[in-house]
Amino acid sequence: xxxxxxxxxxxxxxxxxxxxxxxxxxxxxxxxxxxxxxxxxxxxxxxxxxxxxxxxxxxxxxxxxxxxxxxxxxxxxxxxxxxxxxxxxxxxxxxxxxxxxxxxxxxxxxxxxxxxxxxxxxxxxxxxxxxxxxxxxxxxxxxxxxxxxxxxxxxxxxxxxxxxxxxxxxxxxxxxxxxxxxxxxxxxxxxxxxxxxxxxxxxxxxxxxxxxxxxxxxxxxxxxxxxxxxxxxxxxxxxxxxxxxxxxxxxxxxxxxxxxxxxxxxxxxxxxxxxxxxxxxxxxxxxxxxxxxxxxxxxxxxxxxxxxxxxxxxxxxxxxxxxxxxxxxxxxxxxxxxxxxxxxxxxxxxxxxxxxxxxxxxxxxxxxxxxxx
Numbered sequence: 001x002x003x004x005x006x007x008x009x010x011x012x013x014x015x016x017x018x019x020x021x022x023x024x025x026x027x028x029x030x031x032x033x034x035x036x037x038x039x040x041x042x043x044x045x046x047x048x049x050x051x052x053x054x055x056x057x058x059x060x061x062x063x064x065x066x067x068x069x070x071x072x073x074x075x076x077x078x079x080x081x082x083x084x085x086x087x088x089x090x091x092x093x094x095x096x097x098x099x100x101x102x103x104x105x106x107x108x109x110x111x112x113x114x115x116x117x118x119x120x121x122x123x124x125x126x127x128x129x130x131x132x133x134x135x136x137x138x139x140x141x142x143x144x145x146x147x148x149x150x151x152x153x154x155x156x157x158x159x160x161x162x163x164x165x166x167x168x169x170x171x172x173x174x175x176x177x178x179x180x181x182x183x184x185x186x187x188x189x190x191x192x193x194x195x196x197x198x199x200x201x202x203x204x205x206x207x208x209x210x211x212x213x214x215x216x217x218x219x220x221x222x223x224x225x226x227x228x229x230x231x232x233x234x235x236x237x238x239x240x241x242x243x244x245x246x247x248x249x250x251x252x253x254x255x256x257x258x259x260x261x262x263x264x265x266x267x268x269x270x271x272x273x274x275x276x277x278x279x280x281x282x283x284x285x286x287x288x289x290x291x292x293x294x295x296x297x298x299x300x301x302x303x304x305x306x307x308x309x310x311x312x313x314x315x316x317x318x319x320x321x322x323x324x325x326x327x328x329x330x331x332x333x334x335x336x337x338x339x340x341x342x343x344x345x346x347x348x349x350x351x352x353x354x355x356x357x358x359x360x361x362x363x364x365x366x367x368x369x370x371x372x373x
Contacts, residue, residue: 004100004327007033007075009066009090011041013172014104015081016053021310022079023057025317028324033073035063066090070097077327080104083175084184088113095124102129102323105186106345107338111365114342118367121338129323129334130341132190134249136315139273139291140191143253143260147195151277153257155195158234160188163264164248166240167213177215181238182207182222182355185348186341188236191251193343198228199366200343205351206359212241224351226364236351247271259286297321342366 006029008019015036023031034042034053042062043054054062063069070078070093078094080087080103088108094101095117107130108114121128134140146152162184170177182205193200205224212220221239247264258277265271273289293313294302301308301317309317322335347364354362 001028001328003030004028004076004324005030005032005074006077006079007031007035007069007073007099008079008081009035009069010079010081010083010104011036011038011053012081012083013046015079016041016046016049018081018311018316019079020053020057021316022320025305025308025310026320026324028328029077031057031060033061033063033069033075035066035069037064039064067093070094070099075099077102083173084179085109085175088117091128092117092120095120095126095128098124098126100127100129100323100327102131102320103341104131105133105341106184106348107341108345109183109349111346111349114346115367118338118342127323127326127331127334128338128341129319129326130186130336130338130344131316131319132186132336132341132344133312133315133319134187135190135194135336136295136318137191137293137313138295139262139271139289139293140194140251141295142273142275142289142291143191143251143262144194146258146260146275146277147253147255151258151275151279151283152195152253152255152260153279154232155192155253155255156232157254158192158196158232159250159252160192160234160236161250161264162188162236162238162248163242163244163246163250164240165242165244176240178217180207180219180222180352180355181240182224182236182351183348184238184240185236185351186344187249188238188251189234189347190336190340190344192234192253193340195253196228196232196234198230198232199364200226200234200347201229201364202227202361203347203351203354203364204359204361205354207355210241212243222351222355224347224354226347226351258283339368 207222210218223237253260298314
């Protein structure tokens with residue numbers, strides 16, 4: 001079977017790592033082309049590497065023009081790893097050319113981009129997969145299993161926190177300085193929405209502005225409350241400038257039949273995951289689960305290849321494996337298709353609008369509203 005020709009656009013730190021690791025781990029992929037506006041990222045030694053990618057991946061051709069890369073290199077798959085505010089145009093160009101897309105999050109940066117990309121994807125025969133890392137973590141998969149088996153009942157209140165001081169990244173990725181944290185919500189809303197059968201429809205959001213630093217335009221923390229049509233409420237707090245020093249991601253799910261909680265690391269205390277359920281004998285009291293970040297599927301892959309797990313505890317391995325299977329099987333969609341990506345992304349865009357309007361409630365709209373598709 002011929003390998004899938006892999007290309008990438010965006011060669012920042014994460015892009016370089018994802019591109020090289022995906023090509024190394026998966027026999028189905030052959031890296032053929034890379035694109036960035038800055039040639040130094042390809043030809044010069046980057047932070048944390050012993051040699052430039054041009055030397056370690058000699059079979060890959062470098063481009064500064066993305067459309068030229070699509071036309072000449074003819075990749076089967078493109079990895080979009082540009083800055084967070086400019087993914088949609090690259091995804092759209094690939095889909096229009098019939099090229100499968102694996103996009104970093106968030107896939108879109110505006111309501112208009114969401115409609116544009118939605119319309120293009122409906123006309124394309126190519127697949128799009130969203131690299132929503134948290135949906136490849138072991139404890140999130142465990143939560144989904146408990147929900148699927150009815151152990152949690154119907155979730156009626158859910159929480160997520162993304163607490164991560166990223167000032168150390170401002171130098172390499174300056175766009176992070178003024179990027180509103182609530183817009184970077186896919187990692188947090190993704191796991192919650194994966195066990196909800198409704199879209200989020202209303203949001204009220206507040207922001208603190210800048211207190212920790214004197215950088216004008218920075219926002220230390222933003223917090224939003226979302227609501228569905230049936231009055232299910234989700235709260236999201238995101239902070240990228242803080243002195244908390246704790247782990248990044250925490251989640252809580254209150255269900256009609258049970259409760260699920262994942263707490264990020266706290267100093268010497270490692271991360272912990274808890275669950276209880278009225279539906280399972282012996283599980284009515286809060287019980288700690290022996291699950292972590294790496295999915296069991298990836299742990300099995302590591303037995304054959306110790307370096308198989310890459311990207312946030314092996315989550316990227318899990319998601320790429322799913323993506324490749326979808327392409328090879330001729331599936332009509334991926335495990336995290338564009339609709340799920342927009343369900344996770346658009347609420348953050350509307351939340352930012354709410355914060356700019358003093359916290360007033362905004363109604364959330366999606367491209368598929370009032371459509372049969």
